[in-house]
Amino acid sequence: MEISIIILCLILSAFFSGMEIAFISSNKIYLGIEKKQDNFLSQILTKLTENPSKFIASMLIGNTAALVVYAFYMGEMVLRFIIGLGFEFSDLTTILVQTFISTFILLVTAEFFPKVLFQIYANTLIKVFAVPAYLFYRLFYYISTFFIWISDFVLKKFFKVEADHVQMYFSKIELGNYITEQMNSVEDDEEVDSEIQIFQNALEFSGVKARDIMTPRTEIVAVDLFDTVQELRDLFIETGYSKIVVSQNSLDDIVGYVHSFDLFKKPNSIKSVLMTVEFVPETILIKDALNLLIKKRKNVAVVLDEYGGTSGIITIEDIVEELFGEIEDEHDLDEELIEEELGGGKYLFSTRLDVEYLNETYKLMIPEEDSYGTLGGFIVNYTKEIPQKGDKIVIDKFRFVIEEASNHKIELVRMTIKE
Structure with missing residues (x-):
């Protein structure tokens, strides 16, 4: 019975911690669209997000209650386990051992892992657990309201500041992330609407130098x-x-x-x-x-x-x-930048290609710095000179063979990623 209660408390603590992180990390654009779907889940999400401060407070109260019960039963079980092994410690040492074992199990099972998982899959998990989250939200609603009232009173009365409530607004970054996620989900053979592409470009426009x-x-x-x-x-x-x-x-x-x-x-x-x-x-x-x-x-x-x-x-x-996007001009000359994936971690690239573009497209993890923007700039920044045709260059896990070059610049490289 005790083990069942401990496991249940750990699951509840993981749930409350995860939902708190998921609520904060989730894309507000995504939630806003989901709330417009006119179904049961959209109604639940609407109620959960109508008062963000109370929802987060409810999750904190639930997590605290679960931790208190867990600590009570886990401490007793660890104590019996120590006695069963025949060890005899002083009262202080026993408390330290109880605290260490209980805390270690709690951190691994109910804090670190759930929070990482809920942060990565925030948009999905907040939908999956919306119904149980709403039940606990209603269960702790009046308790959370009471504690929020007390904290607001203390802030206003003694510190002369207004309470900093969580706002459900979205930022330009969240809007850009949402559009990027949608564009990444489009198949390669599907054509992206030009207005969507322009909208994404406009979001990135303010940061281009x-x-x-x-x-x-x-x-x-x-x-x-x-x-x-x-x-x-x-x-x-x-x-x-x-x-x-x-x-x-x-x-x-x-x-x-x-x-x-x-x-x-x-x-x-x-x-x-x-x-x-x-x-x-x-x-x-x-x-x-x-x-x-x-x-x-x-x-x-x-x-x-x-x-x-x-x-x-x-x-x-x-x-x-x-x-x-590209503006066709009768005077423009077609410049084809080469980018070929040869297999086995080998690529053929024009050095004019942007490092950021290559990282996003091929997941290469080439270091990005302000001192260069292109693949050629990355190589020259390392060598401090213009490599010549046939030169072989190794930069960390990247091995380059210069395929085409002039006295002033390198044009084409063959790149191999070492495992």
């Missing part, structure tokens, strides 16, 4: 200010770009850009059709860069590194594409 979307310095096509108009025309034809950056002596001294349409004006020099650019730091948020470009009525911004040198360039088109 200029260096994340810029055209890097090594890929900037530029013409010198004192080159001829014919040389500029030939460069437009060769690249197919609609805009070309104009520099003076080096890329660290960009003075503006020229639009291909301006060649129809038959200019005598590049300087006569030159349009100015803005200068922004690498760390500027693209939403701030967009506001700056619109305010200054500019289309191109030069991204500067910490030493004032040119790190890359961004355009309004780049920023808009980050929000709405």
Whole structure:
């Protein structure tokens, strides 16, 4: 009988602890949608969440009651177990042994494991155990109301502060997590609604920096200010770009850009059709860069590194594409980034691929730092130099073989993950 009571108390303690964590950790968007389903479970969830503070207080009261009963019976059983083994301890040692054994069993079975489980599967488990949770909620309702009233009175009377009740509102992060979960559940051959994709991009938009979307310095096509108009025309034809950056002596001294349409004006020099650019730091948020470009009525911004040198360039088109997706342009050249899973922990990747994207798509766990954003940046950040074709590089559990490279950058790598 005692063992049954102890096991029941542990189960109840695990339940109360888990539901408290699940209630706090669950996605409020998910709960809000479930409450709109117009069924029995939705009614139960609505009642559970109408007063979050009382629900959490009820779970705490239930957990405390279960722990008190558990401690009473478990202490007696441990004491008899010690005596049965023939050990004789002092009163203090006996209490310490009782406390250690009881606490260890409690922490493993009713605290750590349940809380981890309920936190990971919060959305699912709060639905599964909604009915029993509601029964205990009603059972302890008036007791929790009484204790909340006492705590509110003490806070207001002696500390002159208002009670901090739990609010059932959702944050932008929760909204983003919910949309990401739904998109991850879509099959590969299913097409995601463009409005959903735009909505997800908009949620992530505020945290993107200029260096994340810029055209890097090594890929900037530029013409010198004192080159001829014919040389500029030939460069437009060769690249197919609609805009070309104009520099003076080096890329660290960009003075503006020229639009291909301006060649129809038959200019005598590049300087006569030159349009100015803005200068922004690498760390500027693209939403701030967009506001700056619109305010200054500019289309191109030069991204500067910490030493004032040119790190890359961004355009309004780049920023808009980050929000709405790729914008087709008759001057755009199709650039296909290679990403192939070869099997056996082997991959073939273009080094322009983002580390964050590769981690999300292939679960690679490549370290992410502010000092780099692409796979090529990860490799160069480690080697401190530009590897050449055929070089073999080992970074922790990642083994790279450089498949294609130039004097300025690496293009393609074969990656193997060591177990």
